[in-house]
Amino acid sequence: MHDRIDYSALLRTMEGTKLAPWLTLLPEQIEAGLCPNRFGDLPDWLQALERLPEVETDQVNLSTAVELMSSSALPAETTRQIHDALAALIPWRKGPFHIHGTDIDTEWRSDWKWDRVLPHLAPLKNRTILDVGCGNGYHCWRMLGEGARQVIGIDPSPRFVVQFHMLKHFIGNVPVDLLPVGIEAVPANLQAFDTTFSMGVLYHRRSPMDHLRELKATLRPGGQLVLETLVIDGKLGEVLVPEDRYAKMNNVWFLPSCETLISWLRKCGYKNPRLVDLNKTSTDEQRSTEWMQFHSLPEFLDPEDSNLTAEGHPAPLRAVMVAEAP
Template sequence: MIDYTHLYAALLHIPALRPWLTQLPEQVAAGLSPHRWGDLPDWQAALASLPDITPSYIELVDKVRIGCSADASEAQLQQLEQQLRKLHPWRKGPWEVFDIYIDTEWRSDWKWERVLPHLAPLENRLVLDVGCGNGYHCWRALGAGARRVIGIDPSAKYVAQFYALKKYLGEEQPADILPLGIEALPPNLQAFDTTFSMGVLYHRRSPLDHLRELRETLRPGGQLVLETLVIDGELGDCLVPEGRYGKMRNVWFIPSCATLESWLRKCGFEDPVTVDVNATSFGEQRRTEWMRFESLADFLDPESPNQTVEGHPPPKRAVVVAKAP
């Protein structure tokens, strides 16, 4: 089940986050309200029906892998897969759970491998992952040595997916996801050593406000790791889709890399550097048995796959790192 007991106890010992405890439980209750999420009782029932299995090992460094099939009976494995499938769609991963391979829409492990060489060492760092989805990168950050990882994502289903896996990864593990958006964080926290914002910026109506919010989460000298859609172009270039982009309604601004770095400087970040640019491929984002809705192939023009169905440039993503002042 979704239990924040360990997190609340840990926050008592983090001075910059301790004051948040006065409002956090109420925020969590609102984020997990069945009045907001009509299917929440079904997701909670799936969590409650997960079989009790003790993994023989846990791998978080090179991949996320939990135990093997020999750790469970055939009946337990069938029950496990049945309950995990009730949490469809699985977008971020992949996950290996007692040899059940959750083949997610995104190969988030590929993204992590592109990001990892450019991270300040994560050993003993306090990490925030904004818009973390089901928390794949939270576990990879923990595997890289982070002291504690807090993810935030307003989708209760992604939170349920995270805690389905945490049942087996270990309730005491210092990683949690809160059912919140960044606006729920107290202002000017200056608490985190590393903040991730991956695949969020283009969904924000005001990207500069989002960048300022991200800066306020970081302690002086902390590192921002930002991944977002970009276009080819020079300083000042930015695509503002009037309608949809790749069938997505909520895409507001897609800057060039130079423009994005300029935004970061304008919002007070130091030394912004684009460290990776990667065109999204059908291998990295696609429909699977665990995510049966439309995916990248459906978002591109079938007659001209070098553009979206709306005629925009196809998805290209950049990773930019920067330092809080």
């Protein structure tokens, strides 16, 4: 294992807890998720992580943003090294991050999503949290900022895992980890988490019911699911399954109406599923930046009508639902 991506403290804290059943599988899953033979660019990303200098990070704000600073001024050369190592991991999709003078203006304003979600949650203080499909872990940091006891993010994309560790390098040993695995890697019926997040994942799943059931099995009885996904305007029973692409994405499966999604949650055994936020994604929230230079939402919409995607589907509308495990 790379010395700046070290899960040994996490593995130790899992011993003797409800997470212990995962310990028999996890070391191998981690190794497979960070296997240089599978991910050809990984060695370059790890070298960039290695190039980050050691600097004192004594001012950390995770409650209103993700901001890491030092109370003493850093030499210009150090600031430049930090900037250049972070830039080697472009594209940065989720953020923004402020790291020792480098402002990473990401494709997404993930802080805006957090502002819409947070007011509706059971308080995160002292909770053990799973964030499924957490990207580079932006929201995981914000969960720690709310006083979570432990946060485990999972995402199978190693670029995001390295981006996460670029922050962890500075923040140090805190109970937030991002594992290089997908939801499939979580053992069935763990029932270990107080809150499980699935944000921006359901519409990528070919079998949404299975996803909802897998999420429920991660929660302890009474634990809270936070589900954020693309929906359509429509009645109970209505669902869009785009045959081809949706907003230029080729891995989009089910976009239910809110009523339909609530009935799916009920069918899967959740208690009291409810819609807490509905938001049409704006081109201020998702757009190309210096840190993500590929096309983004403005190019994914119909140039004549921003209510439609480039393919003529309804433009992205996102719902946040919360529900409890029985």
